Amino acid sequence: MTIYLAIVAALLSITLVVGPVAAQGKPELTVALSSFSTEVLDPVLGGHIVKYYLSLMFDYLVGTTPDGLPSKDGGLATRWEPSQDHRRWTFHLRKGVKFHTGEEVTSEDVKWSLQRAIGKRSTTGYAGPLRTLIQDIETPAPDRVVIVTKEPTLIIPTYLSRSLSTEGMVLPKKYIEANGDDVFARKPVGSGPYRFVEQVTGSHIKLTAVDSHWRIGAPKYKTVTFKLVPEETTRIALLRRGEVDIADVSRDRVAELEREGFPIHMRKEEAILTMWWILPRDGMPTKDRRVREALNLAVDRGELAQSIFAGKADPAFIPMGLSWSYRDFGFKLTPEMQYPYDPARAKKLLAEAGYGGGFSMDVYAYQLPGLPEGKAFAEAMTGYWQKIGVQTKLIPVDYPAFRKNWFDRKTPGAMGYYNIANRDWIGTYALIEKMAYSKSKASDVVNDPEIDGMLEQVLRQTDKDKIGVLMRNVYTRLRSEHYGVPVVYLHSPYAASKTLGKWNIGTVMYDFFIDELASSK
């Protein structure tokens, strides 16, 4: 019994001596996230979803400002220009940049990295289009690389920039050739401001700063650690204890954390939450434009934004309307484009279309990363549609199951949704080309010859102004034909410690610009 009491006392004493960790003046930065996605360290195995930590270890060929603009100060290329016919893009490389191994970054590394990124093993987002487009990569000098394309194009700099995926990350050719892909995937080497220290899968990724880096000077934080903490209560507890400096939080915890004095950094319009019908439309009520409009008019977007998304969302009115591209395309949302909440008119439209007695429609319900409200949102949507007489059936699934049905077109007319990450014009074009171009086959949700024609013109166009005109017309057509139900733009909150300071979280998809936070420039 005495021994027992001694052990219990020892256990209790441990609980009393362990206090909160001081957060003041830490040389470390710790970021707690609900998901790490694939947790891979090799850029060609990850794609855009792992950019937030890879962009600290690697440099891109073309830099991007946190606001998504191309930057000659943020990438390895200090300038780039196309040939007259837009089939040869020449990139001039920054001199004196070294990998963490000490080797200098040259045009050979750029060429080799790009070939690797578009190779068959690659699972990055845009390997396919680049593979189709690139004819050759030339290295006329160690500080110059020329990318030759099969067709005239404007997209090369953006595709190889930080604003999209990971194809533009420059990797050390000699290191990977000497050690192999598997070693590189475990101990990656780049030329970014932070070098890899360790990865414990399912737990954390730890990076340490280089002494000085051309991008950010001497990094303010000696180490940056990304912690995987799936449960939100745990992330918030870690924040309160000062054990983490940044944590992603749900929209409904924002008010509570603000009351406690934690700064909230909001990624405004990080994603558009949009719904669509699985094709084909033949024989479906939604073949009729009036039915599609009615289903849009039946939804009170303002109420949804307030009730389901805790006021951290704004109504959206353009299907697939990725608002970060509006600036580049010169697209402006007019008052006429905004759907009012008008169930009476919705009922009238249904009656005119011959569905006064309603019709049945399946709605898939699932959670998504960044959308914990997924199922509640789907329930609310079915409620709105039931009010205008549509007999909705909620089908709980997980997203991959829905995606399979969507791609296989096994359940035409059924609805699904996605919180599509906002992006710049090239990224938007790539997304719309997948979801609104009938030749994309499986993923197309529009099937409109007029939009097909416009998208084909965009592909061949090298005048950015003309691309802007075409894309504005695409958006206008998507809206006027009601090809989907755009619901809200979601704002994503990140809670920070009280000592974190200024942080421009930016508007580049899947990137938080932690390096900007660590910048001493």
Added chain:
Amino acid sequence: MIRFVLARLVQSLVALAILTVVVFVLARATGDPLQLILPMSASEEDYANARQYLGLDRPYVEQYFSFVGRALTGDFGNSLRARRPVVELIRDRLPNSLKLAAFAMTASLLMAFPLGVIAAVHKGTAIDRAAQVIAVLGQSLPTFWVAIVLIEVVAGRLQWLPAAGIDGFASYVLPGFTLGWFVVAGMMRLLRSSMLEVLDTEYVKLARVKGVVERRVVWLHELKNALITVVTFAGIYFSILVTTAIVVETVFAWPGLGRLAYEAITSRDFPVIQAVVLTTAAIVALVNLSVDCLYAFIDPRIRYAG
């Protein structure tokens, strides 16, 4: 005895062999992992490339025999999600689960023993009822709720203990307690009923008649004999703690086998699902085999019947 052990061993191996088929089929029945690995913008060519590279384009029968053949050599292939050998992932995670389970087991035994003994000795009193309440709560409160309350109050508000991760002995306390409370309840009830059985036995009465101090009667003579059932159950409880810690490991961000299983299931990572299921099944089989042997060693009737 050797025949008995061999028979149990063969039964375990047959169970594992059947399990390879079950887990192989069920893991694939949940869907296509490429739907999660590849982005929405991936083309059909991207899908074909990835399928070929990951070996998912081969016939199922070929994939199954490849999986079994390699598993026999300790190679479970590469994770589709993390793109690393599965064995490495299990090697990283299993020790964390074992350590947490060991802590939870130790802590729960330290709590269950005095509670069980005191409850039996003071049967029908307020102390007994209090112990019963602890047992009922331990078995009825949802683990995720207990975990969240402890994190919110003890770690977040009071800031007495770490909220997550593995960082020293203190980080074991909250997940260990959460995981072990269920065991406390079970063990305490088991011990209480075993103690009550031996309370009226002749040798206990004799000890009292001989004038042995009451504390010695309870803690030495009674407890020693009541322990036989409890100790054999402890092994089974330990395997349960190792293999069912998904919720605790997820909430406390504990990089263990349960979390690995959860991540693998949500990302359709077949090789990891197969390896985790077989590893946990092997642990359970091993523990059950050990318990059977222990029983057989203690009780010759089982030995001869088996």
